[in-house]
Amino acid sequence: MRLANRLRWSLPLLALAVAFVIGGTQAFAQSAPIRVVMVDNDDHDPYPAAVGVGYYAFGPDHFTVFQGQPVVFESPSGNLFPHTVSSISWTGRAPYVDLATGQLFNSSPTPADNIRPGDSWTLDTSSLPPAQYLYYCAIHPWMVGTFTVQPSVT
Numbered sequence: 001m002r003l004a005n006r007l008r009w010s011l012p013l014l015a016l017a018v019a020f021v022i023g024g025t026q027a028f029a030q031s032a033p034i035r036v037v038m039v040d041n042d043d044h045d046p047y048p049a050a051v052g053v054g055y056y057a058f059g060p061d062h063f064t065v066f067q068g069q070p071v072v073f074e075s076p077s078g079n080l081f082p083h084t085v086s087s088i089s090w091t092g093r094a095p096y097v098d099l100a101t102g103q104l105f106n107s108s109p110t111p112a113d114n115i116r117p118g119d120s121w122t123l124d125t126s127s128l129p130p131a132q133y134l135y136y137c138a139i140h141p142w143m144v145g146t147f148t149v150q151p152s153v154t
Contacts, residue, residue, distance in 0.1 A: 033070040033122070034063055036145070038083045038115070038137070040075075058137075058145035067152045068126040073107065075115045081139065082114035085121060088134040088144075101138065104128065108138070125149055 037059045058073075065071055073085050087104035090097045105128075107121040108114045115121050130151045137143035 031069065033072045034065050034147075036060065036063070036071060036073045038073060038075045038079065038143070040079045040081050040083070040140070056140050056143050058135075058143060061145045062147060064148045064150060065125055067128065067130060067149050068124075069152075071123040071125060071147070072120050073115065073123065074120040075117050077118035079117040082116045083140065083143070084108040084114055084138045085123065085135055086138050088136055101136075104133065105135070114139070 039055050039057050039059055041055055063071075073083075075083055085105070085107040086102040087106065088099060088101055089103055090099050092098050102109070105123055107123075128149050130149050132146060132148045134144065134146050136145075
């Protein structure tokens, strides 16, 4: 009888603890920054995104982020050149499409803001609605990447 009473009280508490741990882990995952490395020379281990583009790339070249989760774009100190992270957006439908750069986010509105080797820039995704986004380096326009913003789970 005592065991039955203990189980009656401990099972709901155990379920609550498990739910808290799972929810806390998910909340932590949504707040942990995503890291993207900018690669511009062959001194680095080859990133999968860099294959075929002469080691000029964002690695990873695609990722998924929760709305509000920060994205840190890092230029390792071994890089040779400065970089930018600028959004590419469009209006209209093919073949009448107008492209715009830097309207949704832009790491470097002036050359003084370029991300130099050893520096980083953090993108705040809290103002980006859930969707897929395209970005590039304005200095090296063949460096492109995409990411998907998912709604934050509370």
